[in-house]
Amino acid sequence: MQTDKIKAVSRQGLIRKACIKDIKPxxxxxxxxxxxxxxxxxALNELYENIRDFWVYERGGRIIGCCALHFCWEKLAEVKSLAVERGHWKKGIGRQLVENCIKDAAKMGAESIFALTYQPGFFQKMGFRRIAHSKLPHKIWAECIHCPKFPDCKEVALLKKL
Known part of the structure; x- marks a missing residue:
């Protein structure tokens, strides 16, 4: 068993760092x-370029959930691309993925972690607090300008101090 790849085993599933074979799922x-x-x-190229950011939840050889931790500024990280198959919602998978990102961010020296989301309640239950978008570094908006909803995005910005 490769202990460097395995982060946590829970509810018959495995949370681990993503690898190349996980990109398409x-x-x-x-x-x-x-x-x-x-x-x-x-896009596939974006996922290949950022594969080291991703955690996956795998059960029975299938990727059921994913989440990325991206360092975007000094002592600031972002939780992004959190997705769990709909049939597996409300089972703690998303929470476990985000908790792994939080632990990883703290271990790497981040002092805060943020998320941009349409589901603020999920993150608030994990100790994130709403903040104004303007409190985040301008660098993070580089991705937002490619969004069809920009500049009228309704995502909520949330931050958690580590």
Whole structure:
């Protein structure tokens, strides 16, 4: 068993760092939500370039959930691309993925972690607090300008101090 790859085993599933073979299932999962305007779509090249940011929840050889931790500024990280197959909602998978990102961010020296989301209640239950978008560094908006909803995005910005 490769202990460097495995983060946590829970509820008959495995939370681990993503690897190359996970890219296409991750893209399918994310883009399923993107087609419903619930998150930004991700291109394959973007996922390959950022594979080290991703955690996955795997059960029975299938990717059921994913989440990325992206360092975007000094001592600031972002939780992004959180997606869990709809049939597996409310089972703690999303929470476990975000908790892994929080622990990883703290271990790497981040002092705060933020999320941009249409589901603020989920993150607030985990200790995130609403903040004004203007409190985030301008650098993070580089991704937002490619969104069809920009500049009228309704995502809520939330921040958690670590």
């Amino acid at each position: 991750i893209q399918l999962l994310i883009n399923r939500f993107a087609r419903r305007d619930l998150m930004l779509p991700r």
